[in-house]
Amino acid sequence: MDMAIFILGLLAAVLAVVVVYQQFVFHKGTQKKLRELHQKLKEILDTDSKERVMVFTDNKELMELAAQMNRLLEKKAKTEADFRRSEMASGKMLSNISHDLKTPLTVIRGYLEIMRTQAEAALEEQAGSENGAKLQMLKKTEQKAQALMELIDSFFSLAKIEAGDTEVALSRLDVCEVCRESVLDFYEILAGAEFQVEIGLPKMPVYVQGNREALQRILLNLISNVIRYGSEGKYLGVFLRTDERAVYIDVADKGQGIDSAFAQSVFERLFTMEDSRSRSVQGNGLGLTIAKKLAEQMGGDLTLESVPHVKTIFTVALGRMNERNL
DSSP: OOOHHHHHHHHHOOOOOOHHHHHHHHHHHHHHHHHHHHHHHHHHHHHHHOOOOOOSOOOOOHHHHHHHHHHHHHHHHHHHHHHHHHHHHHHHHHHHHHHHHHOOOOHHHHHHHHHHHHHHHHHHHHHOHHHHHHHHHHHHHHHHHHHHHHHHHHHHHHHHHHHTSSSOOOEEEEEHHHHHHHHTHHHHHHTTTTOOEEOOSSSOEEEEEEEHHHHHHHHHHHHHHHHHHSSGTTEEEEEEEEEEEEEEEEEEESSSSGGGTTTGGSSSTOOOOTTTOOOOOOOOSOHHHHHHHHHHHHHOOOEEETTTTEEEEEEEEEEEETTTTT
């Protein structure tokens, strides 16, 4: 009897150990599957992949969890696709509207120029405060029409870029040559404004995968901004740095700069910092947006670092071509 009780107790203990072990194995297996799901989901989100999570298990709860995760991923993909279609449609609409506005505005500018020319001729023949006042009004109206034309041109350019209608073909490009040409284009303006110009470019060519017209437009915008907004510093610096993967073009000034709170906002559409810039030199707030878009279309980026009244640096980063690519 005692032996039977002992054997039953032993069997009960063994059974308990087996149950605990099975629970342990089950729990450990579940944890492993959860880790796999977590890692796969993180990989999909980090790489913006179109994959879906998969789990090989008999655990119904884990299978249901994977199914719901895939539903969320599908909704995310659909939302992103809908957003891209909407953005492209909006861009095309804005591009069409901008194009339609350019023609009548060109005609208006033409008439204003004729009227101004006639008023100037009349003023030469017959002096008078009335003619002089009319001439000034015509000049101001013509200036506003010109500013509006430039704004529409900028909208048109940005809309075409965002709608995918602007092809930025990449080819082998010597950035040193483009930088020198861009600075020379502003030589008379910089000299007239008594700017100190500092150029730090290698004598030998440095090649990138880029587009000449796009890079010229970026540098045109950046140097124009130095003259417009950084004039109090009387300084323009254009430098080139490289590492194994990229080429960096720094365009620097020592003007009023941009507070860190606005560092990212300057690349947003129509951002102009009206509170800290002179209305007489106010831009249309699209130049830096277009410049950043063009840099991104070349596979690069445009960034900003600024310490007000010390140094403000816009940096264009482009993919470098090494000797194997030449």
